[in-house]
Amino acid sequence: MASQTDTDVTIIGLGLMGRALAGALLAEGHQVTVWNRTAAKAEELLAQGALLADSANSAVNASPVTISCVSDYQALQQAFASISDELDGRLLVNVTSGDSAQARDMALWTEQRGAHYLDGAIMAVPTTIGTAEAVILLSGSKSAFDREQSVLDALGTATYLGADHGLSALYDVAGLSMMWGVLNAWLHGVALLRTAGIDASTYTSFAVQIAQGTAGWLAGYADQVDSGIYPPDDATLATHAGGMAHLVEESERLGVNAELPRLFKSLVDRAITAGQAEQSYPVLIEQFTQESRTSSHHGR
Numbered sequence: 001m002a003s004q005t006d007t008d009v010t011i012i013g014l015g016l017m018g019r020a021l022a023g024a025l026l027a028e029g030h031q032v033t034v035w036n037r038t039a040a041k042a043e044e045l046l047a048q049g050a051l052l053a054d055s056a057n058s059a060v061n062a063s064p065v066t067i068s069c070v071s072d073y074q075a076l077q078q079a080f081a082s083i084s085d086e087l088d089g090r091l092l093v094n095v096t097s098g099d100s101a102q103a104r105d106m107a108l109w110t111e112q113r114g115a116h117y118l119d120g121a122i123m124a125v126p127t128t129i130g131t132a133e134a135v136i137l138l139s140g141s142k143s144a145f146d147r148e149q150s151v152l153d154a155l156g157t158a159t160y161l162g163a164d165h166g167l168s169a170l171y172d173v174a175g176l177s178m179m180w181g182v183l184n185a186w187l188h189g190v191a192l193l194r195t196a197g198i199d200a201s202t203y204t205s206f207a208v209q210i211a212q213g214t215a216g217w218l219a220g221y222a223d224q225v226d227s228g229i230y231p232p233d234d235a236t237l238a239t240h241a242g243g244m245a246h247l248v249e250e251s252e253r254l255g256v257n258a259e260l261p262r263l264f265k266s267l268v269d270r271a272i273t274a275g276q277a278e279q280s281y282p283v284l285i286e287q288f289t290q291e292s293r294t295s296s297h298h299g300r
């Protein structure tokens with residue numbers, strides 16, 4: 001019987017990321033079967049020992065584990081159009097970017113065909129695949145994750161999140177929200193300091209200090225959110241609202257875009273109107289768990 005590290009693996013999709021995944025598995029000594037809509041992209045991998053399947057269906061049937069990595073779910077649907085109804089206990093690991101509903105639908109589609117499903121989100125660029133730096137979030141079948149962990153570890157730091165197939169996509173977008181939150185706040189600060197002739201490089205060591213200090217509060221605040229009790233041990237929302245008014249006014253006075261501080265302030269003002277002025281900042285979770293008043297969904 002083959003040992004776990006000998007597991008054959010199929011890769012569907014040989015774009016920048018798919019080729020990196022296939023390369024990492026070949027480097028670990030796995031037999032790798034590949035399929036891509038444009039077969040020419042397989043050439044380099046074939047020279048390294050990969051096998052080329054003539055259809056996505058035969059590719060999936062060539063290995064107990066298939067990893068799919070195409071542009072989006074529409075591409076995935078087209079790539080999988082030829083897949084037969086029986087997947088016979090195989091494992092599909094889909095690392096195509098998408099949302100949590102698409103991941104859960106894909107899990108259903110896979111399980112209806114008798115296969116196991118892990119949904120993945122790759123938090124890395126192709127050049128880091130195969131190193132510990134490449135974090136790969138996975139959610140779905142725990143037993144499949146455990147069984148094929150050596151395959152997943154060959155791709156990077158494989159991180160299991162839970163049985164709900166939507167979790168990888170949710171962590172993915174939550175991480176993006178964190179990233180853009182920090183980046184936009186930093187840029188707003190750069191714009192403020194620029195009005196005084198301070199360049200971004202000079203300001204940024206202070207910005208990093210503030211970002212790291214704020215990040216240090218999150219674990220304690222998470223306890224407040226989880227318990228639903230918001231003791232104002234550090235500052236009340238009323239105090240935050242005063243600082244925010246100042247930030248909005250200073251931005252407007254200096255001719256700096258004030259949309260971001262106005263958004264901060266409108267969230268806090270709503271919480272204060274709801275009677276939460278004397279609670280601590282994380283009580284604002286209640287503003288985030290409600291649907292936005294200016295939702296981007298139209299025609300409801």
Ligand SMILES: NC(=O)c1ccc[n+]([C@@H]2O[C@H](COP(=O)([O-])OP(=O)(O)OC[C@H]3O[C@@H](n4cnc5c(N)ncnc54)[C@H](OP(=O)(O)O)[C@@H]3O)[C@@H](O)[C@H]2O)c1
Pocket residue numbers: 013014015016017018036037038041069070071072074075076078079095096097098122123124125126
């Ligand atoms: N690159 C990154 O840094 C990165 C990082 C994290 C996550 N990801 C995710 O990984 C996935 C792949 O990204 P990538 O960088 O490899 O993209 P890419 O280089 O643009 O490759 C796209 C892949 O999708 C295939 N494809 C597109 N439309 C198709 C269709 N209608 N039918 C069949 N195959 C189709 C392409 O096939 P052809 O070769 O025939 O066009 C190609 O294999 C995306 O979901 C992306 O968000 C990428």
